[in-house]
Amino acid sequence: MLFDDTYRTIETPCAGLFRDRGSKFMAFAYPISSEQEIKAIVTMLKAHHPKANHHCWAMRLSTDRSVFKFNDDGEPAGTAGRPILNTLLSRELTNVLVVVVRYFGGTLLGVPGLINAYKQATEDVLNQAIIIEKTVNDIYQINFTYIQMNDIMRLLKEEGITMLSQQFDNDCNIEVTIRKTQVNNILTSLDKIESVKAVYLRSV
Known part of the structure; x- marks a missing residue:
């Protein structure tokens, strides 16, 4: 590390x-x-x-x-x-x-x-x-469409990622907290889901 x-x-x-x-x-x-x-x-x-x-x-x-x-x-x-x-x-x-x-x-x-x-x-x-x-964590906002919800939720559950807030509509966004050492893996996995955007907000 x-x-x-x-x-x-x-x-x-x-x-x-x-x-x-x-x-x-x-x-x-x-x-x-x-x-x-x-x-x-x-x-x-x-x-x-x-x-x-x-x-x-x-x-x-x-x-x-x-x-x-x-x-x-x-x-x-x-x-x-x-x-x-x-x-x-x-x-x-x-x-x-x-x-x-x-x-x-x-x-x-x-x-x-x-x-x-x-x-x-x-x-x-x-x-x-x-x-x-x-732990040092990064807060990200993940933007995605409603039809991608299951893929996103499955990934968060598998990785044990904590959701801070959520807004579900045709366009959805959730705020999550990711441990610093996990960030690269999570972002790589999100990249594989089409037209999902992860925006870095802050570290805590």
């Missing part, structure tokens, strides 16, 4: 905690599928923890694990978001947002202390998480 068609993420939101010299670091992990989700989650946590001093976060996105961002939210540069991100990297997780909410306890922790605290809080929340493995 030329590429890895699976990725590791978390199943459901979860929470963790780390304390150091009076400061409290509350960590929250969320499964996400787009950057648009980040703002709403951080805004919600700020509303729940208005007296916290910092709401620092890091996220990693996309099935090839190539998209990442982090935010120190007023902590010294590199002491908060980066340790959170590094923990996600070391755990090989993607499509995950971790937010660490800090309540300052009166004692300065210094740069090494902060890096350790944000790392430990992230470790704790990920230890609570249910880690799942997902």
Whole structure:
């Protein structure tokens, strides 16, 4: 196999905690599928923890694990978001947002202390998480005529392909999700059915 068609993420939101010299670091992990989700989650946590001093976060996105961002939210540069991100990297997780909410306890922790605290809080929340493995799938729309329905349905059933939506009329179309490693085989089989068109929509 030329590429890895699976990725590791978390199943459901979860929470963790780390304390150091009076400061409290509350960590929250969320499964996400787009950057648009980040703002709403951080805004919600700020509303729940208005007296916290910092709401620092890091996220990693996309099935090839190539998209990442982090935010120190007023902590010294590199002491908060980066340790959170590094923990996600070391755990090989993607499509995950971790937010660490800090309540300052009166004692300065210094740069090494902060890096350790944000790392430990992230470790704790990920230890609570249910880690799942997902396959990288491509979504295709298949267009065909009504008389080809049986051929198409037989092929999907034989290959174990999941249908997401369907519209049957004289001209029919269905949306299907195909595991990346199966795509070439499926497209080749569809090509053999006359005037069937498969259109790539997106990867998930």
